[in-house]
Structure formats: C-alpha cells, structure tokens
Amino acid sequence: MNIFTAGILIIGDEILSGRTQDTNANFIAKNLTSSGIKLEEIRVIQDDKIIIIESVKSFSEKYNYVFTTGGIGPTHDDITSESIAEAFNKKYETNLEAFNILEKYYPKGDFNISRQRMAKMPSDVDLIYNPMTAAPGFKIKNVFVLPGVPKIMEQMLKDVLLNLDKGKPKKITTINTDLYESKIASSLSDIQNQFFDCSIGSYPYFNFISKQGGVNIVISSWEMNSLDEIEKEIINMIKFNGGNYSIV
Amino acid sequence: MNIFTAGILIIGDEILSGRTQDTNANFIAKNLTSSGIKLEEIRVIQDDKIIIIESVKSFSEKYNYVFTTGGIGPTHDDITSESIAEAFNKKYETNLEAFNILEKYYPKGDFNISRQRMAKMPSDVDLIYNPMTAAPGFKIKNVFVLPGVPKIMEQMLKDVLLNLDKGKPKKITTINTDLYESKIASSLSDIQNQFFDCSIGSYPYFNFISKQGGVNIVISSWEMNSLDEIEKEIINMIKFNGGNYSIV
Numbered sequence: 064m065n066i067f068t069a070g071i072l073i074i075g076d077e078i079l080s081g082r083t084q085d086t087n088a089n090f091i092a093k094n095l096t097s098s099g100i101k102l103e104e105i106r107v108i109q110d111d112k113i114i115i116i117e118s119v120k121s122f123s124e125k126y127n128y129v130f131t132t133g134g135i136g137p138t139h140d141d142i143t144s145e146s147i148a149e150a151f152n153k154k155y156e157t158n159l160e161a162f163n164i165l166e167k168y169y170p171k172g173d174f175n176i177s178r179q180r181m182a183k184m185p186s187d188v189d190l191i192y193n194p195m196t197a198a199p200g201f202k203i204k205n206v207f208v209l210p211g212v213p214k215i216m217e218q219m220l221k222d223v224l225l226n227l228d229k230g231k232p233k234k235i236t237t238i239n240t241d242l243y244e245s246k247i248a249s250s251l252s253d254i255q256n257q258f259f260d261c262s263i264g265s266y267p268y269f270n271f272i273s274k275q276g277g278v279n280i281v282i283s284s285w286e287m288n289s290l291d292e293i294e295k296e297i298i299n300m301i302k303f304n305g306g307n308y309s310i311v
Numbered sequence: 312m313n314i315f316t317a318g319i320l321i322i323g324d325e326i327l328s329g330r331t332q333d334t335n336a337n338f339i340a341k342n343l344t345s346s347g348i349k350l351e352e353i354r355v356i357q358d359d360k361i362i363i364i365e366s367v368k369s370f371s372e373k374y375n376y377v378f379t380t381g382g383i384g385p386t387h388d389d390i391t392s393e394s395i396a397e398a399f400n401k402k403y404e405t406n407l408e409a410f411n412i413l414e415k416y417y418p419k420g421d422f423n424i425s426r427q428r429m430a431k432m433p434s435d436v437d438l439i440y441n442p443m444t445a446a447p448g449f450k451i452k453n454v455f456v457l458p459g460v461p462k463i464m465e466q467m468l469k470d471v472l473l474n475l476d477k478g479k480p481k482k483i484t485t486i487n488t489d490l491y492e493s494k495i496a497s498s499l500s501d502i503q504n505q506f507f508d509c510s511i512g513s514y515p516y517f518n519f520i521s522k523q524g525g526v527n528i529v530i531s532s533w534e535m536n537s538l539d540e541i542e543k544e545i546i547n548m549i550k551f552n553g554g555n556y557s558i559v
Contacts (some may be wrong), residue, residue, distance in 0.1 A: 068431065075511055080481070081341030083514075084334065084512045088355070093329030102327045105355035108338070110512075137493040138513040139500035177496030196517070214519065225523030233328070245385040252387035264324055264358075265386040266331075269444070273464065281330065 067100045067230050070126040072118050072147050073107040073299065074133040074143050075211060081260050086213055087132045091220060099230035100128060101285060110134060117148035123150075123206055128227070130220070133211030137177040143208060144201075148185035151203055158184045168197035191219050232262075233283055236290050239298055241277040241307035244266070250300045251280065258293050260286040279311060314533050315346070315478050316349045318374040320366055322381040322391055323459060337378045347478035348376060349533060356448060358382060363394035363549040366544060371398075371454055378468070381459030383448060385425040392449075396433035398482055399451055406432045409447050416445035441465050481531055482509075484538050486545055489525040490554035491515070498548045499528065506541050508534040527559060 071091055077083040088105045095102045100305070101127060108114050115134075122129040134143030147154035162182040166174050181198040191200035191207065192213060200209045200219055207223055209216045244267040255263045261284035269276035280297055282290050294310075301308045318499035319339055325331040336353045342442055343350045351374060356362050363382075370377040382391030396403035410430040414422050429446045436449035441455070441463060448457045455471055457464045488495070492515040503511045517524035528545055530538050542558075549556045 073353075076510065077514060077529065078337075079340060079353065080344050080483070080531065081337055081339075081350070082483075084337040086332065088331060089326075089329055089332040091329075092327060096328050102329070104323075105327065105353075107353035109351060112511075136513070136515060138496045140502050141513050144365070175493060177493040180496070195519070212515070212517070232339070235328070235330075245423060245425040248386045248428070255387050262324065262358075262388070264388050266325060267384060267460070269460070271443070281325065283328065 065230055067119060067127045067228065068100050068125075069095050069100050069128040069130065070122040071102065071105045072115075072122060072129065072131040073105065074110060074115060074131055075107070076110045076140075078107050081265060086144060087211065087216055090213065090217055091130055091132075094220060094224055096233055096235075098224050098227070099232040100227070101230075101233070111141060112142055112149070114161070115143060116150040117208060119147055119150040120137045123204055124261070127205060129206040131206065132209045132211060132216055135181065135198070135208060135210055137173065137180050141180075142257070144184050147206065147208060148204060148304070153185035153203070155183060156186055157182050158188065160190055161201075164190075164199060165193075165197055178212055191223060194222075194308075230285070234287060235281065235283045235286050235288050236294055237311040238280045238294065238301070238308055239277060239311045240280065240301045240306045240308045242301060242304055244278045246304060247278065247280075247300065249261055250304070252299070254293065254296050254300065257296075260284055261290065261293060261295070263297075313478055315375045315476065316373075317343050317350050317376040317378065318370040319353045320363075320370060320377065320379040321353065322363060322379055323355070324358045326355050326390075327357060335459065335464055338461065339380075339464055340377055342468060342472055344481055344483075346413050346472050347480040349476070349478075349481070358388055358390060360390055360394045360397070363391060364398040367395055367398045367454060372453055375453060377454040378457060379454065380457050380464055383429065383446070383456060383458050385428050389428075392432050395451060395454065395456060396543070398479070399433060401433035401435065401451070403431060404434055405430050405448075406436065406438070409449075410436055412438075412440075412447060413445055428475055432493050439471060440537060442470075457525065478533070481533050482535060483529065483531045484542055485559040486528045486530070486542065486549070486556055487525060487559050488528065488554045488556045489523070489547045490549060491524060492526045494552060495526065495548065495554075497529075498552070502541065502544050502548065505544075508532055509538065509541060511541070511545075543550055 188201035264281040266279045439448035512529040
C-alpha cells in the first residue's frame, strides 16, 4: 500500500529562543494523521538563508510533502520565500496574481512597498489562498509554504489538505489502564512481537498530587484494516493483571 | 566571545502523530536562552533506532550541547538508551549505580525485569539524578539524555544547567506597538542594517474579534553589552509614525 509521508519545517528564531511555544506543528500533525499522511519529522530552524535552503532541499527529496510555516511576512526578517526560490533555482519575483489580491485587499494608498514584498515569490508557484488577511502562501514542487500566525495557517492548511493525494487514514485506538507501565511492559512487548504491522506505544502518566498513575496504550497502524484483535489481547492482558481499563 | 550552542532531539511517535503537544522543547529553549546557551535547532524524530543513532551523532558533532527527551522508560518502545550506546560505540549494559537507586526506590518485590531495564545504559556515563521517580537519565559526551514526562524532565534539566559551562545570557528587549507591521517594515530594516551584532525580529499579531493588531519588536543580541541605543532608535521611529509603544 502506498503511504504518503511528510515533514514539517518551522522557521523562526522566536521558537528557538523559547519566546513562543509553537502550536503549528501539532495542528499540522493532527490533520496529517487524520488525512492518511504519515508525518516523519519536524524541524525547527533558524531564520537563516543557508539553513532554510538546505533544509527545504533535503526535506523535499526525503518526503512526499513538506510544510513550512513562518517567515513570509513583510519585514526584513521574513526570508523564507527568497530562500525557497534559491533552493529550487527559481527567480524571486513579484507574483502578479498575489499582487492583485493584495492590492484589492488594502485601502487605496495602504499597499506600500513593504506589503508589496508579500507578493514576491519564486517564479511558477501555485498560490495558497488566505481567506483571513489576503497575503497568500504558495506551493512549489512538493513544498507548501504557509504563514506562521496560527489562526491564518490553520485555515490555509485545511484548504491545502482537501486537494492532496492521500492514503488511508491511520487506524488508532487508545486503551487506558490504571496499572503501572512496568507491570505490563513485558506482556506488552510479547503482544507487539505478534503483530508486526502495527505499533504499540506506551505512555505512562502520574499525578503527583493524587499519587495515582497509569498508562495510555496506543495501538496504531497504517496498514491493518482492523485493530480489534490486538485490542482484545491487550484488554485480556490488563484483566489478567488485575487492572481496570477503558477505551479512550 | 565564546558562544555555546545547543540542539534538542525530541524522540517520540506520539508527537509526530499529533496525539501529544510537545512542551519540553519550549521549556528547554527558555532555560537555555536565560542560561546563555544558544539553541540552534529542534528536531522531532520517530522512535526508530537508525534515525536516533544518526540524529544523535550529527547533533553531537554540530552543537556544544545536545538534549534528548523521551524513550528511556521500561517498555519495548523505549529504545533511546540502546540507540545512543550504539551511536557512540559503547556497550549497552546495566549501570550499577542506577540499579542500586532503583532497587532502593521500589518496594521489595516490585523491582521487576521491566523496571530493571531502566538501569540499562551505555557504559561510562554520568547519571542525571531524578528527584521525583528515581529512574535516572544520563550524560554521555556532550549529550544529555532526559525522560519525556514534562514534570520530571523539567526538574532534571534545572540540575543539569546548574553545572554547565555557559556563556553570557542573551540580551533581549521587546517593544510593543499598535502600528501595523507593514507600516514600520522598511524603517525597521534600516535600523537593523545599522546594528549587525543584534537581531531585530518583528512579530505581528491580530485580534480577529476586536480587529486590533500590532507588532512585538524583539531586539536580541548575544554579543552586545547594551541594547539601549537600538531601543531608543526604534521608539523614536514608532513615535515618528504616530504609534504608541510599551516595553513588554
């Protein structure tokens, strides 16, 4: 079966300094997973032309789809578009359609030189329309270039995903138990060894106030048509060990 | 001046599937910045031995310090420690000090084989103690291996940072203005061009309900002793354009 893979590049010094907690990667991740696209890597990189060029090139070769966020605004530190033009040996020039969209959006006289910069892109791109603040993103080869402002990015991503070749969504079931991870670790490992087409993840949690803990067991598979058999095995194992369970 | 650099590796399929919003990278980022360590890259990678080995090796060569989170628990999907042993051509074996700590921590009879797995590490490491749930992390070369559970990781990181060679903290000032980004973009670019030792970042925001927006202008420098001069220039520029400002 054909699995479509993806990588995300978050471009922004403000994430690396810790000033901003990134939420874009998680939003994109969730939407890719439910769309049947397997996200294999997220990188947060500096606002640095050489680093952007290298990362975009390597991701574009490695993954079916690449999503970038950040660095397409009107200021001097917005260098994503020109870097991506260079990565693909394209001219960095005014996109007429983007220019017209922006010119129509702003009140007469407000479409100044800085704003006009937002119409500059690599040549031969497809625009990704922005229903909120007009300034479009773009698609070049398999790379989707999106803004960093979460609300705007989220809207644009949803449109992008509608028109993308996708696989079968990943099947996922989560079973919660009040047993501790180490109690079930070896049984879980045995069950994993019976089923190669799925992955069984084990995510312990512990509440330091109530001193209660447990595990979320996440069964997931891109290939299988049903997880019922594995689910049953795990529930039996939990019961056998005297634990409670619920399907989350 | 010596600048210490760092990279973070977040190891975990649950982040890539979107199931979990990572907060560890942001916590580490903030603490590195305030400790005078420059974070240059964050990568979120799959629970895959070959990928972990390659990423750890390349980060260890590229950055002064590397921080990993995730994959050091007792279950079959916890493969960080054995992967890192392999990355550095070390044996993967029981660390006696870690074994003793864990044995003392658990009630008699509860220190089972799965839990004993948490004492297995590359040979010749320094332990990173865990004041909450006993299971230690470790340091090997310039790589600090930490757990994925945020509360525990955060405590352990703070101890690690106390004893690390660090640089001068980064100087940062944030100026907020109600002017739109595109209004000040070219002036900001002119100011940036006068000061090469600092970076001026421009982070627009927009409230879609109140329809009010503005920009946070972040001036930062690892090298300069004072940002006062740049701050003054930016404030004058805001006033000149008829905007209000505040230091955030």
